[in-house]
Amino acid sequence: MLFSSSRPGDGRLTQELDPQDQGPQDACGVFGVFAPGEEVARLSFFGMYALQHRGQESAGIAVSNGKRIMVFKDMGLVSQVFDEGTLSSLKGHLAIGHTRYSTTGASVWNNAQPTFRSGPRGGIALGHNGNLTNTEELEALLAERGVADVPRKLTMDSTNDTSLVTALLSTYDADLDEAAREVLPHLKGAFCLVMMNEHTLVAARDPQGIRPLVLGRLEQGWVVASETAAIDIVGASFVREIEPGEMVVIDQAGLRTERFAEARPKHCLFEYVYLARPDTIIGGRRIHNVRVKVGKILAEESPVEADLVIPVPESGTPAAIGYADQSGIPFGQGLVKNNYVGRTFIQPSDTMRRMGIRLKLNPLRDVIKGKRLVVVDDSIVRGNTQRQLIAMLREAGAAEVHVRISSPPVEWPCFYGIDFSTRAELIAAGLEIDEICRSIGADSLGYISLDGLIRATHVTKDNLCRACFDGVYPVQVPPGARELGLTPTQEPTT
Numbered sequence: 001m002l003f004s005s006s007r008p009g010d011g012r013l014t015q016e017l018d019p020q021d022q023g024p025q026d027a028c029g030v031f032g033v034f035a036p037g038e039e040v041a042r043l044s045f046f047g048m049y050a051l052q053h054r055g056q057e058s059a060g061i062a063v064s065n066g067k068r069i070m071v072f073k074d075m076g077l078v079s080q081v082f083d084e085g086t087l088s089s090l091k092g093h094l095a096i097g098h099t100r101y102s103t104t105g106a107s108v109w110n111n112a113q114p115t116f117r118s119g120p121r122g123g124i125a126l127g128h129n130g131n132l133t134n135t136e137e138l139e140a141l142l143a144e145r146g147v148a149d150v151p152r153k154l155t156m157d158s159t160n161d162t163s164l165v166t167a168l169l170s171t172y173d174a175d176l177d178e179a180a181r182e183v184l185p186h187l188k189g190a191f192c193l194v195m196m197n198e199h200t201l202v203a204a205r206d207p208q209g210i211r212p213l214v215l216g217r218l219e220q221g222w223v224v225a226s227e228t229a230a231i232d233i234v235g236a237s238f239v240r241e242i243e244p245g246e247m248v249v250i251d252q253a254g255l256r257t258e259r260f261a262e263a264r265p266k267h268c269l270f271e272y273v274y275l276a277r278p279d280t281i282i283g284g285r286r287i288h289n290v291r292v293k294v295g296k297i298l299a300e301e302s303p304v305e306a307d308l309v310i311p312v313p314e315s316g317t318p319a320a321i322g323y324a325d326q327s328g329i330p331f332g333q334g335l336v337k338n339n340y341v342g343r344t345f346i347q348p349s350d351t352m353r354r355m356g357i358r359l360k361l362n363p364l365r366d367v368i369k370g371k372r373l374v375v376v377d378d379s380i381v382r383g384n385t386q387r388q389l390i391a392m393l394r395e396a397g398a399a400e401v402h403v404r405i406s407s408p409p410v411e412w413p414c415f416y417g418i419d420f421s422t423r424a425e426l427i428a429a430g431l432e433i434d435e436i437c438r439s440i441g442a443d444s445l446g447y448i449s450l451d452g453l454i455r456a457t458h459v460t461k462d463n464l465c466r467a468c469f470d471g472v473y474p475v476q477v478p479p480g481a482r483e484l485g486l487t488p489t490q491e492p493t494t
Contacts, residue, residue: 028113028129028417029054030213031097031230032194034201034250035221041090043234044097047223048078050230053277054129055099058112062125064198065092069123073098073112094201096194098127101419115162119170119179122198126169129226130190130211130417132161133478139164141186145171161189169195176200177249184247184260189475190268190416192242194224200251208266208474209244210416210465212282222250227280238281266465266474270418272457273407274315274378283459288318293456294406294448295322295376302446303327304374304402308367310334312377312389319406320376327374334368334375334393335361357388369397379407383427386440394441403442408450409433412471415478 029051033040044061059081060073070090074081078099098113114125132138138161147167165183172179176197190210195202203224205213216223216236223236231238242248245261268275271282278288298319309329311320314337324331338360373393380386390401409428423429427436437445450469454461467473 028101028127029099029226029230030127030129030192030194030224031226032095032127032196032201032203032224033218033221033234034094035218035223036093036252037220038093038218039087040092040095041087043218043223044095045078045082045087047225047230047234048097048099050233050277051099051226052078054226054275055101058100059098060100060112060114060127061090061095061097062114062116062127062196063090063092063095064196066094066198069116069125069196069198071114071116071125073114075112094196094199096125096127096196096201098194113162115166117166117170119197120173121175124166124169124176124179124195124197126162126166126193126195128162128165129192129213130206131415132165132187132191133189133415133476134187135161135164136479137188138168138186142167142171147171165193166195176202177247180204180247181258181260192226200249202247202249203242204247204260205242205244206475207245207261207264208465209241209263210266210268210475212267212271212276212280213242215239215242215248222255224248227276228282229277229280232279241282264474265463267459267463268416269453269457269464269466270407270414270468273453275418278318283457285458290456290458291318291406292322292325294453295319295324296326297322297452297456298376298404298406298446298448299323299326301449301452302404304404304444304446306372306374306400306402308332308334308371309374309376310368312361312375313337315378316376316406319378319404320374323374323376323404329374332367334364334371334373336364337361357385358392361389361392363393363396365396368393370399372400372402373398374402374404376404376406378405379410380405380427380436380440381410382425383436383440386442390441400443401441402444403437403440403446405445405447407453408447408469409436410468412468414468415473416465416467416475418468 031044031047033043041061041063048059056077058075059078062069062071072086096114100113114127116125168183169179180202184204191206192211192213193204212226214225214228216231217239218236223231225231228238244263244265245259246257247260248257272290276287280287306329309320309324309331311317313335321331393401410426411428413422433445465474
């Protein structure tokens with residue numbers, strides 16, 4: 001058994017052009033593959049590439065050849081971390097991959113995944129998407145089992161909870177699936193896990209199924225991934241979603257599955273709005289089609305007289321198509337996105353910060369000049385992006401700017417893996433819709449209703465996590481949540 005890694009301590013940190021101009025980000029994307037005879041590191045690379053939108057700060061792959069586990073991870077995008085030489089050196093039949101976006105943990109090398117730990121039966125590597133909400137209980141359990149070398153960090157640090165789970169698994173002198181069977185019932189919160197030792201791949205999804213996790217079939221093996229798009233890209237066939245409360249075990253004997261908890265589905269509603277790729281399938285429905293339907297409902301609920309419907313690319317495009325179709329207002333591309341602006345290793349200058357959204361979006365002046373615009377976006381979290389965008393459109397000659405949002409107002413923090421964790425960050429938590437409209441400088445502002453959004457998903461309300469919209473939390477939230485903005489009248493449900 002051998003653990004190796006890329007350059008810890010090389011001083012590289014990913015920097016955002018402006019953290020306040022980023023949309024809501026999911027914590028991570030996970031991928032796993034068991035395929036003897038295949039280039040599993042390369043398959044993981046392509047799977048992670050398809051999941052890049054779920055995490056852009058670090059990337060890592062763990063590979064086993066049956067005798068040892070090799071782990072390579074570093075800061076940056078998948079294409080920045082891995083090259084041909086690195087992938088060629090990662091030989092084996094079994095691999096897991098991970099892309100990370102930090103929520104509360106720092107964007108540093110030590111927080112990159114997969115995590116690794118040695119146990120009585122060999123090495124264990126683990127990748128995690130989500131946030132656990134009971135890390136104090138897990139720390140206590142770890143202490144009971146005689147492990148004290150996992151540093152205590154912030155309660156909601158997603159890297160800390162991943163390290164805790166890896167450490168707990170390593171305390172069992174048992175096969176990985178047996179260890180997982182013992183540990184998984186102790187975990188609370190949102191989690192999709194891919195884990196491995198030298199011989200076995202295990203995937204598990206929390207009983208609420210808050211974050212997505214799917215299973216695919218290769219000609220010579222199996223894959224698991226956060227989204228079906230990753231399965232498509234590696235040439236696997238989609239089998240099914242891994243069920244809430246289900247554990248899947250894959251080894252030389254084949255695939256077997258079992259439940260570690262009763263399913264109580266509470267799928268994240270924000271996956272339908274923004275987080276998932278439009279070509280991904282969730283609950284049997286293509287996300288693109290759901291978002292088009294959302295746009296049609298939005299047009300019914302928030303009509304306006306205008307000359308042109310334009311999306312904020314790319315996430316606003318399907319809803320804008322739906323809005324235009326339902327309203328009869330022509331659809332057009334009024335903004336051009338620079339796809340090469342995002343996270344960078346270059347420290348941004350004050351000039352770059354002042355330029356803000358102009359680095360990412362440029363208006364087509366000939367298209368929008370003199371027009372009454374309907375601008376469709378997926379969400380307003382802090383309001384900074386919309387404020388700059390509207391000012392830019394007016395400077396480009398727009399006669400009116402009417403903003404339509406394909407999600408309800410985001411009023412409550414997320415404790416399950418999205419990066420808004422306090423009410424103070426959320427513009428809708430302190431302002432009414434007309435006040436938000438004035439704050440961002442729009443002529444009018446309309447949100448889709450919560451009932452309208454739910455109707456578009458074809459999932460029943462009781463089977464969705466709507467906490468960021470209505471403050472009803474399906475799983476216990478971490479200690480100290482009241483200080484982060486929860487009120488006594490909106491206690492989480494258990």
